Amino acid sequence: MQRHEYILKKLASKKHIEVLELCETLKVSAVTIRKDLKLLEEKGLLFRTHGGASLESPYINEKAVIDKEKISVEEKNGIAQAAAQRINENDSIMIASGTTVQALSKFIKPKNKLTVITSSLYVVLHLIHDKNIEILQLGGYVRHSSASVIGAYTTHILNNISCSKLFLGVDGIDFEYGLSTTNLEEAQLNQKMLEAAQKIIVLADSTKFGKKSFAKICNINRIDEIITDSGISASNKRKLEEKGVKVTVV
Known part of the structure; x- marks a missing residue:
């Protein structure tokens, strides 16, 4: 069927279509x-997502941080640099785990005192030599993968x-399911972090959209801002803004 051929050809060039x-x-x-999409999915030619289809599975499996660091490096650094500009003098901030928020720690250079609360060991290692930064390392069981x-x-x-x-990192952003991560206890910690912060800023490269993972963190309308890269589609940007989320594209 010509429609099916068109859909598959479009997907081959765009990876995702609505x-x-x-x-x-x-x-x-x-x-x-x-x-059409249901039939093509049954044939194993695509994956249906909320409002569209993708060549990649929307379901995310856990990866070690050392592997995730190698993915979308330039995009993550750009997002991290933009996020660092959100930090004010004498601020108190919380940094969750994940490679994008971990990248943020490389660009934090406070002129005055800054308090950082974090669950990430890598964030502590990046910041520990700056005497202007007071660090509260959250304690608990260490996840080797993250x-x-x-x-x-x-x-x-x-x-x-x-x-x-x-500053929150996520594994998946789905407009129905919400924000998610691969580990249930990680999601529960993130939920507690949401309660302790006045403003929620999500750092996520554009590959996270249309994806979902095992453990839900929160609905999209719970967050204030998403900083992402130019790979975000115009429709995803519009959907976020319709939910009252500020979108910063770097």
Whole structure:
């Protein structure tokens, strides 16, 4: 069928395509396109996602931080540099785990005092030599795959903490499911961090959109801002803004 050939050809060049775009181009209803996508998925030719289709599986498996560091390096550094500009003098911030927020620590150069609360061991190693930075390392069990701490001890400390901003990394961003990560205890820690911060800033490269993982962190409308790269689609940017989320593209 010509429609199917067009969809697969479009996916080969774009990696992800949306139902509404296909409807406008092919002049057919959303119901027809969804049937096409379902049939192509059953043949193993694509993966259906919320509002579209992708050549990549939307489900994420856990990867070690040493492997994740090698993915989208330039994009992550750009996002991290933009995030560093959100930090004010004499600020108190929280940095979660993940390679993008870990990159943020490389660009933090405070002129005056800065307090950093973090679950990430790598963040501590990056910041420990700066005498202007007071570090609160959260304690608990160490996750080898992420080089960060999790567990009841970690979340207990957060009961008595408040900070201005949380810089949060995620494994997946799905408009129905929300923000997610591969580890349930990590997600629970992130939820506790959300409660302790006045502003939630998510650092995520554009490959995270349309993906979901095992453990949900929160709904999209729970966050204040997403800093991402220019690979974000116009429709995803619009959807975020419609939910009241500020989108910064670097």
